[in-house]
Amino acid sequence: MADQLETLDLNSYAALGDSFTEGLNDPAPDGGFAGWADRLAGLLAAGRPEGEFRYANLAIRGRLLDQIIAEQLPQVRRLAPDLATLCAGGNDILRPGADPDEVAERFENAVVALRESAGRVLIFTGFDTRGVPLLKHLRGKIATYNMHMRAVADRNDCAVADLWSLRTLQDRRAWSEDRLHLSPEGHQRVALLAARSLGLATADDPAEPWPTEHPHSPAEVRQENIQWAREHLLPWVGRRLRGESSGDHVEAKRPDLLPL
Known part of the structure; x- marks a missing residue:
């Protein structure tokens, strides 16, 4: 920090x-x-x-x-x-x-x-x-x-x-x-x-620039997109269709003013 x-x-x-x-x-x-x-x-x-x-x-x-x-x-x-x-x-x-x-x-x-x-x-x-x-x-x-x-x-x-x-x-x-x-x-x-x-x-x-990174090939990008859709996009869409929220049954992590 x-x-x-x-x-x-x-x-x-x-x-x-x-x-x-x-x-x-x-x-x-x-x-x-x-x-x-x-x-x-x-x-x-x-x-x-x-x-x-x-x-x-x-x-x-x-x-x-x-x-x-x-x-x-x-x-x-x-x-x-x-x-x-x-x-x-x-x-x-x-x-x-x-x-x-x-x-x-x-x-x-x-x-x-x-x-x-x-x-x-x-x-x-x-x-x-x-x-x-x-x-x-x-x-x-x-x-x-x-x-x-x-x-x-x-x-x-x-x-x-x-x-x-x-x-x-x-x-x-x-x-x-x-x-x-x-x-x-x-x-x-x-x-x-x-x-x-x-x-x-x-x-x-x-706004400090990120370190230089080796660019991904088009094939690598496509594979990453496929994996992302399978692991994250489809479950997200599924929750939307079922009317569910990722916050169901979740409570605030720090509901009161407490000293750090």
Whole structure:
């Protein structure tokens, strides 16, 4: 984790969202998941007396925007953190027929409510999916949603972390094998971006180029795509058809503000 160069006047942080914020595919020492939000909390806590900074992570994989509003917003009212992060709506946008304008309107309603309970709020744009099979066809909808996110941030005095413009996240090494969730290094780069979006200087740069990698042949790429479809895409589609969610029976990993 990068060295911290300064501190912010924040003593507590609550993260809301879905699998992205829960930290899927970034293994933690306790056998669960860490993720960018845990890593951001570490950056914010660095240099402080032990136990002074408190952190909660309310995010649960598979959650849609309305579920996040219903389940997680009331918890933020109870916790009243100095900082809250909200990344939501991505699972809604992935659904057929989803209207990014309508999703963004519901998102802004959530931000307005969140601003009443948290001292500062950080939101995120969506990723650029230009190189992702199938999801690249949703790029226009995601771009439209992102324009709304920037407007929501302006109207509600929120910080915004621009994932779309972070080109290092377009490298396949930023993503885990399922191509839907970040790798540990991808989560670290998002944590650094989030910290900088809040005004915290970091020694490491989230836009630092990746080391040069030997390019894969077309045959290797095809084989990887076939294996990905078999192991990850088909099960994901199957859950959608059955009306199941990966977050069924999953609870928030850190529901209370606890010292790091």
